[in-house]
Amino acid sequence: MHAAIECYQKFILIFAKALLTFGSPSHRVEAQLNSLARVFEIEAQFQHTPGVLQVSFGNPETKSSETCLIKATVGLALGRVNTCHNIYRAVLHDDMSASEGTYILRKLLHAPPRYSLRLRYLLSFMICFLICGIAFGGSLNDMWVAGLMGLLTRVMQNIASKSDLSASGSEVFTAAFVAFIARGFASYFTQIWCFTAISSAGVISLLPGHLILSGSLDIAGKNQALGAPKIVSGIMTSLYLGFGLTLGSDVFLLLDKPAMRAIHQASANASSDVTIQGFFKSYNSTSPEDSFSGTFTFLNSTMAANPDIVDNCFRDQQWGWYLKPLPYWTLFILVPLFAFCASMNNQQHWWSRQMVVMVVIACISFWITRLCNLKFGLHDHPDYVSLIGSWLVGILGNGYSRRFGGTAFTAMLTGILLLVPDGLSAAGGLSSNYNMAGQDEYTQSLTLARKMISVIIGILAGVYSSAAIIYLFGKKKNAALVTF
Numbered sequence: 489m490h491a492a493i494e495c496y497q498k499f500i501l502i503f504a505k506a507l508l509t510f511g512s513p514s515h516r517v518e519a520q521l522n523s524l525a526r527v528f529e530i531e532a533q534f535q536h537t538p539g540v541l542q543v544s545f546g547n548p549e550t551k552s553s554e555t556c557l558i559k560a561t562v563g564l565a566l567g568r569v570n571t572c573h574n575i576y577r578a579v580l581h582d583d584m585s586a587s588e589g590t591y592i593l594r595k596l597l598h599a600p601p602r603y604s605l606r607l608r609y610l611l612s613f614m615i616c617f618l619i620c621g622i623a624f625g626g627s628l629n630d631m632w633v634a635g636l637m638g639l640l641t642r643v644m645q646n647i648a649s650k651s652d653l654s655a656s657g658s659e660v661f662t663a664a665f666v667a668f669i670a671r672g673f674a675s676y677f678t679q680i681w682c683f684t685a686i687s688s689a690g691v692i693s694l695l696p697g698h699l700i701l702s703g704s705l706d707i708a709g710k711n712q713a714l715g716a717p718k719i720v721s722g723i724m725t726s727l728y729l730g731f732g733l734t735l736g737s738d739v740f741l742l743l744d745k746p747a748m749r750a751i752h753q754a755s756a757n758a759s760s761d762v763t764i765q766g767f768f769k770s771y772n773s774t775s776p777e778d779s780f781s782g783t784f785t786f787l788n789s790t791m792a793a794n795p796d797i798v799d800n801c802f803r804d805q806q807w808g809w810y811l812k813p814l815p816y817w818t819l820f821i822l823v824p825l826f827a828f829c830a831s832m833n834n835q836q837h838w839w840s841r842q843m844v845v846m847v848v849i850a851c852i853s854f855w856i857t858r859l860c861n862l863k864f865g866l867h868d869h870p871d872y873v874s875l876i877g878s879w880l881v882g883i884l885g886n887g888y889s890r891r892f893g894g895t896a897f898t899a900m901l902t903g904i905l906l907l908v909p910d911g912l913s914a915a916g917g918l919s920s921n922y923n924m925a926g927q928d929e930y931t932q933s934l935t936l937a938r939k940m941i942s943v944i945i946g947i948l949a950g951v952y953s954s955a956a957i958i959y960l961f962g963k964k965k966n967a968a969l970v971t972f
Contacts (some may be wrong), residue, residue: 496528497545499579499586502593504534504541504558506572509597511564513897514702515709516970517541520576527580538717564698565835566898568596570842573895573970602835605646611833612642616689618826621814623913625801626685628810633673633681637666637690645693659694659725663732664739666690671740675747680811682801687733688913694729696722697908698901700944705972708948723937730936819858823851823906831902842898845888850903853880854910870911870939874946877907882954886971890958896971904947904972911943 500521507517518534521543525532531546541558575592578584603611616638620626626634641662648658667687674683703718741748797803803812814822827850832838836846857877866872885900951972 493528493530495586495590496524496530497532499590499593500524500528500532501543501556501558502590502597503572503576504543505560506568506593506597508541508558508560508562509565510568510572511562511566512569512572512970513705513972514714515705515711516897518711520970523580524576528586536711536714538714565602566831566846566901567602567835567837567840567842569970570836570895570898571596573897576970577893602837603832608833609639609642611829612693613639614829615826615833616641616692618822618829619692619909620685620689622819622822622826623909624685624688625798625813625913626682626689627801627803627812628814629680630682630685630801631689633670634686634689637669637686638693641666641691641693657728659728660732660735662694663691663729664736667733667736668740669736671737671747672744675740675744675750679802680807683737684800687737688909691729691733692909694725695908695912695940696725697905697940697944699725700940701904701947701972704944704948705951708952723941726937726940727934730934733936819855823854827851827902827906830905834901836898842894845894845899846902849881849884849888849899850906852884853877853903854906856880857907857910871942871946874907874911874943875950877910878904878947878950879954880950881907882951882972883958886955886958889971900951900972904951907947908940908943911946912939 503524504517504521506512507520512520514536517536521532521534531548533544533546535542535544539559543556543558545554545556547553572593575584575589579586579589601608613635617631617635620631620634621628644662644665645658648662667683670681670683670686670690673681673686699718700722703715703722706712706715706718709715741751798813801813824847827847828838828843830850831843831846836843854877857873857880860866860876861873881900881903885896885903888894888899889896955971
């Protein structure tokens with residue numbers, strides 16, 4: 489009896505460490521562990537706090553308890569989250585013994601990353617290359633530069649992670665360096681490169697969308713001690729990124745005075761030139777000279793927008809197709825490719841049924857969200873855009889888990905993460921063009937943080953409402969849910 493209890497306790501401890509290491513949704517961890525303890529019929533209590541999971545096993549015979557503290561380096565490996573969930577369900581339903589599950593989980597924890605470092609560098613290039621055209625209105629000419637910026641960002645982050653000293657505040661310097669290079673490209677070559685598209689896509693991997701969403705879900709699950717630090721950390725990262733993007737652009741313009749004067753002139757022209765369409769009819773006059781008295785009739789009541797400005801980027805109508813935003817039909821190719829690369833970047837096996845489900849859910853959510861955005865004009869409401877998209881992702885992901893027994897969290901995550909840049913682009917992108925001297929970089933930082941919070945609130949409302957709808961009817965599941 490004591491040997492069986494010890495085996496169960498070992499499985500709970502190794503399973504808890506696997507959940508933390510592979511990035512399982514933190515607001516569901518305690519529920520999963522409690523369900524295991526209930527099935528194993530052992531006394532246990534769990535407390536998840538930032539950086540550590542406390543597990544206390546009770547001994548009714550000696551009226552004492554044993555407390556274990558579990559610490560792990562938190563990452564994100566979707567394929568292994570799915571494997572952990574399958575082991576969890578197999579042990580709960582007596583399809584696998586606890587000792588066998590412990591052995592498999594130990595091997596999983598000591599296994600190397602699924603993909604090599606070079607392949608992950610390539611995936612970083614592809615993700616930024618594709619998201620530039622999908623979400624930020626970049627041309628084909630902008631996309632390859634954004635891909636190089638994404639690769640550079642990944643390299644700089646890997647170098648910074650090797651030292652605790654350099655890792656502190658590395659987002660500021662990385663974002664500033666990307667913005668500096670993007671401003672350099674945008675200031676020359678007759679504006680064929682767009683600063684907003686390149687800089688926004690180049691730092692997309694630094695966005696703390698998953699961190700803020702996880703913290704919001706923790707707080708919604710009444711675990712304020714775990715969720716509050718995540719939200720604060722995510723907001724500070726957003727402030728760092730906004731400050732870094734503005735700082736890098738300003739430093740370049742301070743070093744290049746002609747570029748600054750050109751941007752000032754373009755901004756002044758855009759704000760002072762007004763085109764009014766109509767016709768003028770002069771009054772009858774007996775003066776031998778031409779009369780300038782008469783009536784001007786407006787053809788329309790609104791000022792026509794500049795056709796050369798598309799998504800905060802200058803696009804001359806005479807330019808070739810490779811210098812203009814990509815047509816909508818290309819999204820049917822780019823979005824599935826992006827979802828595939830993003831899932832691989834999150835350590836999902838490329839040849840699996842789960843990968844197909846992830847790509848399909850992400851694509852359906854993106855296309856329907858984009859159609860709603862165009863139909864109802866939600867450009868100023870990123871929270872509504874993310875609400876619609878996350879609700880669709882939740883319905884499809886939880887429905888797939890309920891009907892076919894898959895892991896809802898892994899099926900939904902790629903679609904959820906795609907909503908973050910798409911929602912930010914609906915709010916004007918991550919970075920903004922330089923408007924005037926003395927522009928407040930702190931205001932720009934707060935603007936990015938506000939946009940991020942707005943998007944996350946919409947996602948939070950969508951995933952909770954969809955889960956409530958799916959699990960409201962039908963047989964209640966004995967195991968804890970592995971979903972958002």
